[in-house]
Amino acid sequence: MTDEELAKDLGPLAALTIGIGTMIGAGIFVLPGAAVKEAGPLAAGAFVLGGIIAIFTAASASELGTAMPKSGGAYYYINHALGPLFGSVAGWGNWMGLAFASAFYMTGFGQYVVTFLPVPSLSIAGITISGVKLVALAGGALFVFINYVGAKETGKLQNAIVLILLAILAVFTVFGLLNADLAKLRPFVPPDKGISPLLPVTGLVFVSYLGFVQITSVAEEIKDPGKNLPRAVLGSVIIVTAVYALVLVTVLAAVDNSLVAGNETAVVDVARHLIGPVGAGAMLFGGLLATASSANASILASSRINFAMGRDQIVSSELNEIHPRFGTPYRSIGITGGFILLFILLADVGTLANAGSVLHLIIYGLLNVALIVMRVSDPEDYQPDYRVPLYPFTPIIGAITSFALIAFFANTIVLLAVGFVVFAMIWYAVYARGKATKQGILGKYILSRSEQMPDAAVSATTSFQPDGGYRVMVPLANPESEADLIKLAGSVAKARNGTLVGVHIEQVPDQTALESAREEFDFAEADELLEQARIDADKLGVPIETHTVLSHRSFEEVFDAAETYNADLMVMGWGPDSHGAPGRAESAIEEMTHSLSYDVLVLKDRGFDPSRVLVPTAGGPDSDLSASVATVMQEFYDSDVTLLHVADDKQEGEAFLREWAEERDLGDAKLVVETGDVERAIESHAADCSLLFIGATERGLLSRLVRGALVLNVVDDVECSVLLAEQSRQRSLRERLFGSD
Amino acid sequence: MTDEVESLFSRPLLPLANEADAEASCAAAAPRIVAEDGHAYVVHVIEKAGGAPDKASVEQRETVAEDIFSLARGVATEAGIELDTDLRFGTDVGDAILDAAEDIDATAIVFTPRGGRSWWDLFSGDVRDRLVRDSDRPVVVLPAQHADHSETTDGET
Secondary structure, eight states: OOHHHHHOOBOHHHHHHHHHHHHHHHHHHTSHHHHHHHHTTHHHHHHHHHHHHHHHHHHHHHHHHHHOOOTTTHHHHHHHHHOHHHHHHHHHHHHHHHHHHHHHHHHHHHHHHHHHSOOOOEEETTEEEOHHHHHHHHHHHHHHHHHHHTOTHHHHHHHHHHHHHHHHHHHHHHHHHHTOOGGGGOSSSOTTTTTTTHHHHHHHHGGGGOHHHHHHHTGGGBSSHHHHHHHHHHHHHHHHHHHHHHHHHHHHHHSOHHHHTTOTTHHHHHHHHHTOHHHHHHHHHHHHHHHHHHHHHHHHHHHHHHHHHHHTTSSOGGGGOOOTTTOSOHHHHHHHHHHHHHHHHHSOHHHHHHHHHHHHHHHHHHHHHHHHHHHHHOOTTOOOSSOOTTTTHHHHHHHHHHHHHHTTSOHHHHHHHHHHHHHHHHHIIIIITTTOOOOOHHHHHHHHTTTTSOHHHHHHHHHTSOOOSOEEEEEOOOHHHHHHHHHHHHHHHHHTTOEEEEEEEEEOOTTSOHHHHHHHSOOHHHHHHHHHHHHHHHHHTOOEEEEEEEESOSHHHHHHHHHHTTOSEEEEEOSTTSSOOOOSOHHHHHHHHHTOSSEEEEEEOSOOOTTEEEEEOOOSGGGHHHHHHHHHHHHHHOOEEEEEEEOSSHHHHHHHHHHHHHHTTOTTSEEEEEOSOHHHHHHHHHTTOSEEEEEOOSTTHHHHHHHTOOOOHHHHHOSSEEEEEEOOSOOSHHHHHSOOO | OGGGSOOTTSSEEEEOOSHHHHHHHHHHHHHHHHHTTOEEEEEEEEEOOSSSOOSSOHHHHHHHHHHHHHHHHHHHHHHTOEEEEEEEEESSHHHHHHHHHHHTTOSEEEEOOOSSOOTTHHHHOOHHHHHHHHOSSOEEEOOOOSHHHHHOOSSOO
8 A cells, every 4th residue: 555545544434424423413312302392393394404504515515625635624725715814713613613512512421421320510619510511521521631642442433433323323213113103293383483493493403513524624534535525525414414304203203292392311211212221221322422422523623623723824833733652732632622621611501502503604604605716716726526516506505504594593692603703803813914824815816806806805805915924935955055045044034023934946857747756756855955944044043934845847936936935035046056947938937037026135155254245236226125135234244334336426426325325224334435337346345345235226137147148247256255136026015915917 | 604694783773753752762873873884764653543533634743754854864964874764654553663674674673762651551552562572673772862861751752
């Protein structure tokens, strides 16, 4: 077996049981009592309606899952499509939604335990904790602990549990059918209330339909996801809906409504009535298994969501540290566990169910919107194996029904949902926006068509774009220049409180597919280079992230990478072997460098020594970049900065240069004004300096440099290192964020 | 006769469980590998549940593996040793390590102690015992070199 096959070891049945195992606990073992109390036999209709709403979203989740089989599932798709603002809402929603749901499952677990084990309530400091809650707390702690130490046996147990549950429910249903009396189902709709309880009860029982989306959170582990993921997601919703409806209808047809209504462990009593003590025992056992497996699967899924959120800097990636011994994301699981226990303490079972439902409904709505965004913007790499039928109706109906159902919750729950969305958005604005770098497809789409889009949409999009601080990208190609480039780039990054982004581009021959190169290539050299960069950045005390990019092109990829990693400044070396030879597509390079959305510094490295810096200037905006880098050198390396201006009239020149220097915080620099030939003046002063700055005095410096068409005698004639600076072509925020469109 | 036997450290395989382990094992083994002019191999195993969801995301643990390998490469580069890395997936960590040793015909499997026997061996299974019991090649346990490692009491080294 290849590593790929070993890493993706979830077969179709395992994927299906994650969905069924998470869902089946709540619906049939905990909720019938409350649902029937509100709606009578119509409760069965509420379960079916919940299933129908879920199936639309399940279709969307399947398509997104086959296109992006990544860890994190629903959160990942929403963040990817709608950007980190909505990503924050979805991530927090999914995380807390699962914590509420787990608290709900555990409370259900407690209700089952106290039927055979009388647990007294506990009073501490005037607060009474019921026996049910005590068991729920203990159970919650147990399952958090199991996931914390990562007992891999629990995962396999899940498959067995689901099969046992289905068997128990099948036997139960058969007994129910034998005793069924359709007359007991009438009146199907409660005569006093009409169908008005239908939607609120659907909202309550919707917590039974959270499981399918958890399948997508482990999508990266599923074997052949193109086929198995949609089958598992859609299959689990269909199976679970059918089981809920069938079981509930037979229960209500077999016994009096009053036996079920308001009964927390209704199915146990119904089984005792129909089958006797053995039936009751089996259902009790089933209830314990079901609630436990739901909670266990939810805790596991929430740590995947945390990981995906950390990967996108929505939360600190420290949350996702792996335990050195257990190999589990212990912090994430521990914190999730804390939330679960807190929610068990604070809220009753109905509130927990409602909160879990409402947060997931927000995610489901967004998930459908995400699908529409992906279809409309149709990015090149969006190639789902499964496509939702009847697009665009399916996701539109999915979005509308999901969002609309929220309105039928109690006001307090709606308020909780709104408050939660506001919290997640504030979280993004205050915490995550300065860190997140990943832009959503929607944002890119709107900004790339800013002329056609309404101004309000464009400005809203612009103001919500992620802004991961000042980012200095350094393409690293060879070990000789690495240290110097990191020193230069690191000092600029440090001066601006920014981050270094070290990128190594590994050129792959055209005939080798990138995917197979990823597996077969030996990256030891690249890793060493990047490791060295990390060490050097550490010495400077500058945060650094490093990436290895596989590409068929080498030089062109540098510019793509700068876009991908949202660089504000690129610092690159320039030498015969710096970044490979540019490809044939000269016009493409022209295009890329013509509309730079970031500043560029190119170092002709003859030993990086910033002690004596010479900055020739002719004024104009293009030497501003040189000036600002010079101030960094001054501050960081105590450089002696000399400014050189060549003028026709010496006095005018001096006046100009003094003003220019002061405006750019270089008042303390040594000012030199010469007359005569510019190149000769630069060369003669360069003899005394260790680093010469050359600002781009005309457009297209970089593209000509790339093509080897640039003949700058100065660069070859001087003996010191030369730094060429080309300023971004775009200064407006909108353009800086998105190319020349 | 002895000249036909390869030295233990000419082609050693170092199984690395985590960053602290990587640091300790590589530091302890490096001078011995240098002395034999050997070629080092390191392996990290991502434990799979084999048909059930894993305890942590694969991508997440691949990142951890990368950090572990970087550390090992750093030590190797400093010592001037050739080093190859091997990332494996397996439901049984011990098996995967033994397979890795077989594939390169390792002259020894080398590791440093990872703290005392602990109650959670019950959960994780004891890889060390498995290696000692089932390996058909020498297994070398090196003392961790630095004082600060042996002082760690929580079993993370």
